[in-house]
Amino acid sequence: MSNPYFSNSKIFGEQRRPANPYPNRAQAPNQAPGPWGPQPGAGQATAPAPGYDQQFASVEQSFYGPSAGSMQTGRMTYDDVIMKSVGVLAVVVGVAVASWFIVPDAMKVPAMIVGLIGGLVLGLVNAFKREPSPGLILAYAALEGVFLGMISGVFEMLWPGIVVQAVLATFITFGVTLALFKSGKVRVTPKFTRFLMIGMISYGIFCLVNLGIMWFTDFGGAFGVRSMELNVLGMSIPLGVVIGLVAVVLAAMSLIMDFDAIQRGVQSGAPRKYAWAAAFGLTVTLIWLYIEFLRILAILRGD
Structure with missing residues (x-):
C-alpha cells in the first residue's frame, strides 16, 4: 500500500492475505473436527463456486488497487x-x-x-x-x-x-x-x-x-x-x-x-x-x- 502507516502496520502490512484463499482445500483431512463434531464432507476437496475467480478479482481490486490521486x-x-x-x-x-x-x-x-x-x-x-x-x-x-x-x-x-x-x-x-x-x-x-x-x-x-x-x-x-x-x-x-x-x-x-x-x-x-x-x-x-x-x-x- 502507498500509505506508510498501512505498509508498516501488523494488520495492514505486506502479509495481508494468503497466496491461496483456501490453502487447505486440496489437503483437507478425512474428517475435520468442528465445534459440534466432525463436519460432513470435510475430507473431500471442494471445487470453487462458478464465477468465484471473477468475484475475488473484483474484491481484490477494490482493496488492493492503486491509491486514488488528487483528481x-x-x-x-x-x-x-x-x-x-x-x-x-x-x-x-x-x-x-x-x-x-x-x-x-x-x-x-x-x-x-x-x-x-x-x-x-x-x-x-x-x-x-x-x-x-x-x-x-x-x-x-x-x-x-x-x-x-x-x-x-x-x-x-x-x-x-x-x-x-x-x-x-x-x-x-x-x-x-x-x-x-x-x-x-x-x-x-x-x-x-x-x-x-x-x-x-x-x-x-x-x-x-x-x-x-x-x-x-x-x-x-x-x-x-x-x-x-x-x-x-x-x-x-x-x-x-x-x-x-x-x-x-x-x-x-x-x-x-x-x-x-x-x-x-x-x-x-x-x-x-x-x-x-x-x-x-x-x-x-x-x-x-x-x-x-x-x-x-x-x-x-x-x-
Missing part, C-alpha cells in the same frame, strides 16, 4: 501547487516580455500606471476572497506583467543588465529560503509571525510616506528618502540599500510563511482549488522580492 480525492497536492505557480508566473513573465517590446514609447507610462493600479486592486480582491478565483488570479498576473514589463524596460534602459541581475537574485533567494525551510532550520512560530507582521506594517507605512515625498516634493529625486546617505564607520552607505535589505529579509520571511501555509494545506487535505491561492501568494511575494532587488541594484549603480 479522485479532490485534495490539494504539492504537484498542484507547483503546476499552478508555474502557470501564473508564466503569465507574468510572458505579458512582461510582450509589453516591453510591443507597447509604444508614448504609451509606456499610462500602461505602467494601469498595470500598477489594476494589479493592486485585483491583488486586494484576491487576498480577501473566500474562494480562490483562477480567472481573477490570472488577470492579476497579466496586469502585474504589464507593470513589470514597463518598469523593467525603464530600469534596463538606464542601467543595462540590471533586470537579469534582479531576476537571478530573486530566484537565488527563493531557492535558499526553500532549502532552509525544507531543512527545518527555519520554522514559523508565533514570535516569527509577530515580527513579520510588525515589520511589514512598518515598511508599508514607510513606503506610503516616501511615495508622498516623491510625488509632492523634489527631495531625494527618483527614490525619495532612499537616496539619503548614511555615514557608517567613515563609509557612505545609501539609506535605500539598508531599507531595501530589510525589505528583502521581510520578503524572504513572507516566503517561509507561504511555504508553511502550503505544507499545512496539503497535510490537512485542503480542497484542490486552493492550489490557486497558494500560487497567488507565491507570485505576490516573488514580485515584491524582484522589485526590491531592482531598486537596490539601481541605487548601488547610481544615477
Whole structure:
C-alpha cells in the first residue's frame, strides 16, 4: 500500500492475505473436527463456486488497487501547487516580455500606471476572497506583467543588465529560503509571525510616506528618502540599500510563511482549488522580492 502507516502496520502490512484463499482445500483431512463434531464432507476437496475467480478479482481490486490521486480525492497536492505557480508566473513573465517590446514609447507610462493600479486592486480582491478565483488570479498576473514589463524596460534602459541581475537574485533567494525551510532550520512560530507582521506594517507605512515625498516634493529625486546617505564607520552607505535589505529579509520571511501555509494545506487535505491561492501568494511575494532587488541594484549603480 502507498500509505506508510498501512505498509508498516501488523494488520495492514505486506502479509495481508494468503497466496491461496483456501490453502487447505486440496489437503483437507478425512474428517475435520468442528465445534459440534466432525463436519460432513470435510475430507473431500471442494471445487470453487462458478464465477468465484471473477468475484475475488473484483474484491481484490477494490482493496488492493492503486491509491486514488488528487483528481479522485479532490485534495490539494504539492504537484498542484507547483503546476499552478508555474502557470501564473508564466503569465507574468510572458505579458512582461510582450509589453516591453510591443507597447509604444508614448504609451509606456499610462500602461505602467494601469498595470500598477489594476494589479493592486485585483491583488486586494484576491487576498480577501473566500474562494480562490483562477480567472481573477490570472488577470492579476497579466496586469502585474504589464507593470513589470514597463518598469523593467525603464530600469534596463538606464542601467543595462540590471533586470537579469534582479531576476537571478530573486530566484537565488527563493531557492535558499526553500532549502532552509525544507531543512527545518527555519520554522514559523508565533514570535516569527509577530515580527513579520510588525515589520511589514512598518515598511508599508514607510513606503506610503516616501511615495508622498516623491510625488509632492523634489527631495531625494527618483527614490525619495532612499537616496539619503548614511555615514557608517567613515563609509557612505545609501539609506535605500539598508531599507531595501530589510525589505528583502521581510520578503524572504513572507516566503517561509507561504511555504508553511502550503505544507499545512496539503497535510490537512485542503480542497484542490486552493492550489490557486497558494500560487497567488507565491507570485505576490516573488514580485515584491524582484522589485526590491531592482531598486537596490539601481541605487548601488547610481544615477
